[in-house]
Amino acid sequence: METRTTAFKVLKEHEVQFLNTLLAKGGPDEHEYDLFLDFISRVNDEGVKELREAIKPIMNEETMIGFAFVKPYGYAGDFKIIDMIYQKKVNPDPRFTKWDKWYHAQHAAKAVRNRKEFFKSVLAELDEGADHPKEVLILGSGPATDVYEYLTDHPDSGLRFDLIDLDQRAIDYAKEKNARFLDRLNFIRMNVLRYKTHKFYDLIWSAGLFDYFKEKHFIYLLRKYMPYVAEGGEMIIGNFSDENPSTGGMHSILEWHLNQRSPEELVYYALEAGAKRQNIYVDKEPLGVNLFLRVKNPANPFKNPESFISWLTVNNN
Numbered sequence: 001m002e003t004r005t006t007a008f009k010v011l012k013e014h015e016v017q018f019l020n021t022l023l024a025k026g027g028p029d030e031h032e033y034d035l036f037l038d039f040i041s042r043v044n045d046e047g048v049k050e051l052r053e054a055i056k057p058i059m060n061e062e063t064m065i066g067f068a069f070v071k072p073y074g075y076a077g078d079f080k081i082i083d084m085i086y087q088k089k090v091n092p093d094p095r096f097t098k099w100d101k102w103y104h105a106q107h108a109a110k111a112v113r114n115r116k117e118f119f120k121s122v123l124a125e126l127d128e129g130a131d132h133p134k135e136v137l138i139l140g141s142g143p144a145t146d147v148y149e150y151l152t153d154h155p156d157s158g159l160r161f162d163l164i165d166l167d168q169r170a171i172d173y174a175k176e177k178n179a180r181f182l183d184r185l186n187f188i189r190m191n192v193l194r195y196k197t198h199k200f201y202d203l204i205w206s207a208g209l210f211d212y213f214k215e216k217h218f219i220y221l222l223r224k225y226m227p228y229v230a231e232g233g234e235m236i237i238g239n240f241s242d243e244n245p246s247t248g249g250m251h252s253i254l255e256w257h258l259n260q261r262s263p264e265e266l267v268y269y270a271l272e273a274g275a276k277r278q279n280i281y282v283d284k285e286p287l288g289v290n291l292f293l294r295v296k297n298p299a300n301p302f303k304n305p306e307s308f309i310s311w312l313t314v315n316n317n
């Protein structure tokens, strides 16, 4: 592969040489993974422009890094890149292979794959027992690979899904993937800020979406959706942790910005939205990089007709 000879002002000569060596062999080898991550995490704003210039031959849709940077669908975290992370897509072209392997070895990519497994285990728990059908609402459903894998493994599932996504291309992609299961899936193209329903859901799930919302919208959405949780049901919102070790690389080289949060912040949001403390819990996938705010509507044995709001401290209507 062509090496870069441009004169750099911020990057030191040995750093450019390091990058040229990586380019020449199609990406870092495993023993260089941390070195490359440290390097891209440390580099300042000026340096990052030079860094991108230095590795320009891979900053295109051929690689995971390039795809994440270019954002061909116009925004970070589109259905395609998320599905490529799920599939651990590696370009077989030797100019790109090791770059893709590096990408998939990062904590952030692993956490995305872990959250899919986490969601599938939540679905399995919900599916157990006789009370069918159970209703699931997904906010920002993207490729719906999680649903596809779950239903493939549980063809007799009693779950029904409403899937909301703003991007018609994501919905088309998810529909094609889930073609066998369309009788249980209802896709809705809409902004989650605007969706209205009179239905109660046993589970309201969202991952990879609230990380893009500011505090104000995060709390607004909790307040909006919590009253739709059925008795005994739950709302689970994924959000990347502020201790994500991939943060530096995601922000600098990829320009992939998330509002990463602590467990305490997530609890605070739920309280602000009106949930009672005893119904709030913060969970995480095995790496602790993707956190999950869980707000439960406890089962009400007395069947109070107003129970759908009484489990909250404020009337959200």
Ligand SMILES: C[S@@+](CC[C@H](N)C(=O)[O-])C[C@H]1O[C@@H](n2cnc3c(N)ncnc32)[C@H](O)[C@@H]1O
Pocket: 076, 077, 078, 079, 082, 139, 140, 141, 142, 143, 144, 145, 146, 164, 165, 166, 167, 170, 190, 191, 192, 193, 206, 207, 208, 209
């Ligand atoms: C990072 S993907 C996550 C997909 C899926 N939840 C997952 O974890 O695999 C985020 C999805 O949310 C959608 N999205 C972003 N903003 C939205 C909004 N305001 N309303 C509805 N969908 C939205 C995007 O189109 C994208 O498909």
